[in-house]
Amino acid sequence: MDITGPRCILVLGTHRTGTSLVAGILHHLGVNMGDEMKPAHPTNPAGHFEDMDFLALNDKVVGNWQSPREDLVSADALSNYEMLVRQKTSTLWGIKDPRLCITAKWILPFLYKYGNDVRVIATHRREKAIYASLRTRNPITLQKAEWITETYIWSRHRFHKSFPGKWMPIYFEELTDLDRTIGADNISDIIKFVFEGLPAPDEQQVADAVAHIDPSLRHY
Numbered sequence: 001m002d003i004t005g006p007r008c009i010l011v012l013g014t015h016r017t018g019t020s021l022v023a024g025i026l027h028h029l030g031v032n033m034g035d036e037m038k039p040a041h042p043t044n045p046a047g048h049f050e051d052m053d054f055l056a057l058n059d060k061v062v063g064n065w066q067s068p069r070e071d072l073v074s075a076d077a078l079s080n081y082e083m084l085v086r087q088k089t090s091t092l093w094g095i096k097d098p099r100l101c102i103t104a105k106w107i108l109p110f111l112y113k114y115g116n117d118v119r120v121i122a123t124h125r126r127e128k129a130i131y132a133s134l135r136t137r138n139p140i141t142l143q144k145a146e147w148i149t150e151t152y153i154w155s156r157h158r159f160h161k162s163f164p165g166k167w168m169p170i171y172f173e174e175l176t177d178l179d180r181t182i183g184a185d186n187i188s189d190i191i192k193f194v195f196e197g198l199p200a201p202d203e204q205q206v207a208d209a210v211a212h213i214d215p216s217l218r219h220y
Helices: 019-029 052-062 075-087 100-113 127-137 142-162 180-194 203-212
Strands: 007-012 092-096 117-124 166-171
Touching (some): 007 019, 007 100, 019 092, 075 100, 092 100, 117 142, 127 142
Parallel strands (some): 007 092, 007 117
16 A cells, blocks of 8 residues: 555553553664654653653643643644644654543544645553553552543543554553563554555564663553
8 A cells, every 4th residue: 555645653552551661662664753853861760752842732732641631722822833743854753641531522634634644553551550550650540640640541542543544552561561472463463554555674674662661660
């Protein structure tokens, strides 16, 4: 299957489900995840792989990730989302930010308007592991961790119900399994999904993507 327009990969998942890991894999495979990306941090030493422009706009639209606004967006914000999409010139590019679970519904019409073939990779993890990971990173209650997780998961679920494109689930436990062949198999599936009809990544890119997987990330 050949495509004539760009392909955009949306990485959708709540916090602590491997969105950065998947976005990093995409980056190493040759997907443009941003011309300027958020720097690494001690809580995410391998990098976030988040486009700073989309990140800044999501900050304004959704606000703090712990108490996101789900249903309010201004005409100015929509115009800015359209401008960011219009500026993307890569044949294969992606967006990653957990708040994309909420904002994807506003961005999608502009992706289609400018001819993008939009595909989603959705990250999953056991909910108790998400709560534990959130509470290790941030001083929040179990109730708050549950609320955050439910808010993002249900926002993604509502988006999925209306999304007409191709959708691929990825499971954190499989991707970070101590048996690294399982993670490598996941990357093979990602390549088939992302690069369908496009030139495949070279051997070095695939090797870099596999090397990016760190089973020690799986603490819970």
